[in-house]
Amino acid sequence: MALFSKESCVLCEKEAGALGRTKLTDKSSKLYICNDCVKTKLSPYVLPGYMSKADIDGHLVQREKDAEIYEQYFKDFSYPKVKELFTETPWGSWNLGKYELRHHRESGYYCIWEPYPKEGQTFDVFHKDEAQGACIWGEYKVGSDVKILPDTTHMTLTELKEYPDKDIQRLTLTIFTTHPYLSLIDIPMITNGGKADANERIRENALNIADAFNKGLQEELDEHKTTNKEFRQSAKETRKSLFGALKEGAFNEDAQAKVGTFLTQMQARKDTTTVDDRIADLRRTNDPKNRF
Ligand SMILES: [Zn+2]
Structure with a gap:
């Protein structure tokens, strides 16, 4: 009924x-x-x-705010003229097949643009400080079969041989952000195959974007690496004071404090992962479907 x-x-x-x-x-x-x-x-x-x-x-309130940002920074967008190719222009852009990611350098805003906009149409924007990371994923055809490319942040030559650009059927760029309504942006760049060289350009652009947006993740992980050095030092000191405590037959305050620090650092070390692990975390935490 x-x-x-x-x-x-x-x-x-x-x-x-x-x-x-x-x-x-x-x-x-x-x-x-x-x-x-x-x-x-x-x-x-x-x-x-x-x-x-x-x-x-x-x-809807956020969309109005974002539309103002679009008006302010992207309404007058133009591609660099030939003579400007080697100078810094106000905007940068990446061709993503059916879409384009545009960047206003001075303000740090990005906009996901589509060709043939209607009169007065604005596009979603987010700020570079809101970008948390990005990856590509898709479907490749192998004979009459479909092979899935899982979330990927970079491709080695071996992987490119396994997933040749000519076989791309569908390719999506996912950008994770802290924008209140755009936590997971799926941009369906290729939806129905395409020529190898056009596909290659789109895939390379998308991986360059992923690289740029994953810089923060990489820096976070590099910070953890310093923790590893501290971790070894702390392990040494903990061992020393535990032996000291054992000798004295008393688990003294110094030993307790050292063990505490050591355990905290051990946890931090466990949390040390790769960019791909962090992308998997973002895929989980940012998917609106997982909120329920
Ligand atoms: Zn309605």
Whole structure:
């Protein structure tokens, strides 16, 4: 019965049938948003089925703010002219197949741009300080089979042989951010195969972006490496004071403190992982589907 009943949209109040609407997550009452509003009012990078009415309202306010940022920094975007190729222009951009990632250098904002925008259309923006990391993933065709490329941050020659650009069927760039509504941005760069050289350019651009956004993760991990040096020093000192305590037949305060430090550092060492591990963490923590 519910399948045929019409429900009104929380944004435009239009009546929509089961196939023309998405149910919001509010528990207190059944609320819906119509497909037209999803398409025209929400970012293509949010999942309304995982949002409450309050989330939708917050998102719309945020979109207005982001639209102002777009107006301010990206409205006048232009590609560098030939004579400017070796000078610093206000913007940088990466071709991502059906999309383009644009960067306004001075402000540090990024914008995910699509060709053929409608009059007055703005695009999602996020700040470089909000970018946490990025990776690519996709599907490659092997004969009539499909081979999955899991979340990847860089590719070695061996991996490129295993996943040749000519075989790309689908390739997506995922950017993880702390933007309140864009925690996981999936950009479907290639959706239906393509020529090897065009695919190669897109894949290389996406991996360069991943490199740039993963710098923070790498620095974090490098900091942990210093911890490793301290860890060895601490292990040595702990051993010394434990032996001292054993000799005296008393587990004194000094030994206790040393053991405490040692255990803390041991935990830090356990947390030391690779960039790919951190990407896997972000995939878990930033996926709006995992909030429920
Ligand atoms: Zn609506």
